Amino acid sequence: MVIFYIALVLLGSFPLLITLKRIHKYRVARMRGISSVATVTHIRTQRFVRGLPYDRLTLTYHSLETGRFSSGQAGTVYNKYKIGDRVTIAYEPNTGKVIIPEDIRGFYPMLGFSIVLLLFIIFAIFEISEMVETGY
Numbered sequence: 001m002v003i004f005y006i007a008l009v010l011l012g013s014f015p016l017l018i019t020l021k022r023i024h025k026y027r028v029a030r031m032r033g034i035s036s037v038a039t040v041t042h043i044r045t046q047r048f049v050r051g052l053p054y055d056r057l058t059l060t061y062h063s064l065e066t067g068r069f070s071s072g073q074a075g076t077v078y079n080k081y082k083i084g085d086r087v088t089i090a091y092e093p094n095t096g097k098v099i100i101p102e103d104i105r106g107f108y109p110m111l112g113f114s115i116v117l118l119l120f121i122i123f124a125i126f127e128i129s130e131m132v133e134t135g136y
Contacts, residue, residue: 001129013118015113016114016115019111029097032092033097034064034091036062036091037061037086038086041058041059043057043083054076054077054078055075055076056074057074057076061098063093064093070096072091074099
């Protein structure tokens, strides 16, 4: 029965771990990356199979290491930016990954949901163990 409880906790913590990993990735890119201002040149709206749409932005920015203009892509929420908008970005010069640091706030609702889900599963485990002990 203990293995069942451990499996439930691991299953419930999976969304929380994924969300924390994504938040960490954004924070590391913001701290280690080079900040710049980019211009939105193209927007492509994409959709998951059963989810909300999101925008894939093509951004043009001045690369400090090469001295030339470079372009990169970043994903963001649907319909937040328009073509020609100027956006603060952080990019990693070695990998070319581009992020929009202010979009980290988009992960907070999922973080809250993941914490509530994990707490609910822990509560359910205690209730199941009480029911098993009483013979219900």
